[in-house]
Amino acid sequence: MRIGTGFDVHAFGPGRYITLGNVQIPHDFGFVAHSDGDVLIHAICDALLGACALGDIGQHFPPSDDRWKDCDSVVFLKHCHQLIQQQGYQIGNIDCTLIAEQPKIKPHIQTIQTRLADILELNPNQVGIKATTTEQLGFTGRKEGMAAQAVCLLLKM
Ligand SMILES: Nc1ccn([C@@H]2O[C@H](COP(=O)(O)O)[C@@H](O)[C@H]2O)c(=O)n1
Numbered sequence: 571m572r573i574g575t576g577f578d579v580h581a582f583g584p585g586r587y588i589t590l591g592n593v594q595i596p597h598d599f600g601f602v603a604h605s606d607g608d609v610l611i612h613a614i615c616d617a618l619l620g621a622c623a624l625g626d627i628g629q630h631f632p633p634s635d636d637r638w639k640d641c642d643s644v645v646f647l648k649h650c651h652q653l654i655q656q657q658g659y660q661i662g663n664i665d666c667t668l669i670a671e672q673p674k675i676k677p678h679i680q681t682i683q684t685r686l687a688d689i690l691e692l693n694p695n696q697v698g699i700k701a702t703t704t705e706q707l708g709f710t711g712r713k714e715g716m717a718a719q720a721v722c723l724l725l726k727m
């Protein structure tokens with residue numbers, strides 16, 4: 571059994587939607603990022619990699635590499651999933667927290683849960699997605715960006 575944690579932040583910038591867990595959510599801003607900026611998937615990738623001591627997403631997909639420019643973060647997630655399977659592990663469960671004042675995540679949680687479960691070939695009840703504000707404190711409170719935390723438990727296959 572292995573446990574991993576991941577954390578990521580992206581700033582808001584010009585745009586009309588953000589992508590979270592491969593779901594496009596309408597917003598007054600987009601994410602500033604090299605890839606599609608899917609902060610939730612990036613945190614999950616780091617949790618999976620961390621659980622197997624395989625480094626972090628930036629080591630596997632360097633922002634200096636043009637191949638990952640505007641890349642769909644599902645590419646990163648599938649690769650990280652394959653790596654942990656090659657180490658002999660499967661996902662027991664994932665639990666995530668999105669930290670932002672805006673946009674409201676609750677209406678999209680079920681869609682995100684189902685999408686991530688499909689991508690990772692899990693039951694939706696193995697993918698916890700939660701959201702919280704920081705009570706208007708800090709960069710998330712000032713609506714400058716969003717943070718995501720993820721924890722995963724891996725089980726030996
Ligand atoms: N961006 C967000 C932040 C929070 N929520 C939901 O609002 C509820 C209350 O949040 P607190 O900051 O008071 O913990 C909570 O149930 C969150 O799910 C949201 O939808 N989007």
Ligand SMILES: C[C@@]1(CO)OP(=O)(O)OP(=O)(O)OC[C@H]1O
Nearest residue numbers: 603604605627628631632633638
């Ligand atoms: C995902 C990568 C891909 O180049 O870039 P960004 O989209 O900027 O996201 P970040 O969370 O900074 O992770 C680093 C990179 O691996």
